[in-house]
Amino acid sequence: SEIVDFYGEHQAGITTPQQNSLVFAAFDVADSVTTQQLEVMLARWAAAASLLTQGKPVGPVETRPGSPPADTGEAFDLGPNKLTITVGFGPTLFDDRFGLRDKMPAALKPLGQLAVDTTIDPSISGGDICVQACSEDPQVAFHAVRNLARIGRTVVTLRWLQEGFGRASATSTSQVTPRNLFGFKDGTANIKAEDPSVAKEWVWVGDETDQPWMKGGSYLVSRKIRMHIEAWDSDDIGNQELIFGRTKDNGAPLSGGSEFTTIDFHKRLDTGKYAVDRFSHVRLAHPDNNGGAQILRRGYNYTDGIDTRTGTLAAGLFFIAYQKNAHEQFVRIQNNLAQDGLNEYIAPISSSLFAVPPGLSKIGDWYGKTLF
Ligand code: HEM
Numbered sequence: 316s317e318i319v320d321f322y323g324e325h326q327a328g329i330t331t332p333q334q335n336s337l338v339f340a341a342f343d344v345a346d347s348v349t350t351q352q353l354e355v356m357l358a359r360w361a362a363a364a365s366l367l368t369q370g371k372p373v374g375p376v377e378t379r380p381g382s383p384p385a386d387t388g389e390a391f392d393l394g395p396n397k398l399t400i401t402v403g404f405g406p407t408l409f410d411d412r413f414g415l416r417d418k419m420p421a422a423l424k425p426l427g428q429l430a431v432d433t434t435i436d437p438s439i440s441g442g443d444i445c446v447q448a449c450s451e452d453p454q455v456a457f458h459a460v461r462n463l464a465r466i467g468r469t470v471v472t473l474r475w476l477q478e479g480f481g482r483a484s485a486t487s488t489s490q491v492t493p494r495n496l497f498g499f500k501d502g503t504a505n506i507k508a509e510d511p512s513v514a515k516e517w518v519w520v521g522d523e524t525d526q527p528w529m530k531g532g533s534y535l536v537s538r539k540i541r542m543h544i545e546a547w548d549s550d551d552i553g554n555q556e557l558i559f560g561r562t563k564d565n566g567a568p569l570s571g572g573s574e575f576t577t578i579d580f581h582k583r584l585d586t587g588k589y590a591v592d593r594f595s596h597v598r599l600a601h602p603d604n605n606g607g608a609q610i611l612r613r614g615y616n617y618t619d620g621i622d623t624r625t626g627t628l629a630a631g632l633f634f635i636a637y638q639k640n641a642h643e644q645f646v647r648i649q650n651n652l653a654q655d656g657l658n659e660y661i662a663p664i665s666s667s668l669f670a671v672p673p674g675l676s677k678i679g680d681w682y683g684k685t686l687f
Contacts, residue, residue, distance in 0.1 A: 341442025403669030479615020
């Protein structure tokens, strides 16, 4: 079906088979907004999101002569296109403004500066509230974010916005593994929707939380990672494969087999070296080297045109990961990746953490119901 169910135990857009387009927006709540105004806006967003995900406009078009139409209109003929809208709350929402200080989960502590974080731009990081809109049609995703921003315009201001033009992960075994901008299959060893027990263990917040309002939710990490495409494109194929630990052609591990063959990290070549290099991305990121930790990756390829100072492509991966606890999962893996051979070719330029509350149960439910 073209419609992804909006209501459910968990918000859609996490284990939903990953759609091909992303528009991700972070908002700040404007100064002087009251708690009640914020609550009303979140309720209006929920009502609008339920309509948008069914491919319907957010309001009637011609019922108020002499005033602007309720819906902006650019998605009228496009259908739902598997639109999902996923809303999260940033650490800054829990300061003194809305009386939420006691509701701040320990797991929402900001990520801080990680070992590889020498080039993070704060103006495209963080925010009080985030909206992840994913769809098979980029205009449908854009329309959703635009109309939510419009509905919220007296309450929130856009802080930053990121488009993604192609999925760089797979979240379902029904999907072909796509490729990232370095040309490698990405998402092979990801958490897949067909294994709910793995998602329960690693993605969904459970009884372990200090904040019951987050049960059934998840923590979203976003990292905009610039990829030095031209440098990569002049690296030889042997080194490219060594860096990832997989072949470029079919994504098979360098220890042998085909794409989904289990990686044999012990296998050695005749030279005595490991078939899957000690500093390869898959070895350092693998659960065996991270105390078992897994994350659900849901990133997108992006481009911002060119870097006019150098004439090089300003493109890369808008990395998104969902997990039960980002400090124990994403941060642990990212710290291990501090020695990743890939680091020579990439640079993170934004970093954010959001608490994504559980799903909405029915019409009338809203994003802050378990929180306020
Ligand atoms: C695996 C690319 C950043 C975590 C992979 C694979 C590729 C890849 C090609 C192998 C196929 C697969 O299993 O999906 C990239 C690129 C990145 C990037 C191009 C940056 C531009 C990251 C970051 C993290 C991460 C920041 C988390 C901190 C993982 C994990 C795996 C993986 C957990 C699976 C490892 C396994 O169990 O085999 N990545 N990645 N990656 N990556 Fe990344």
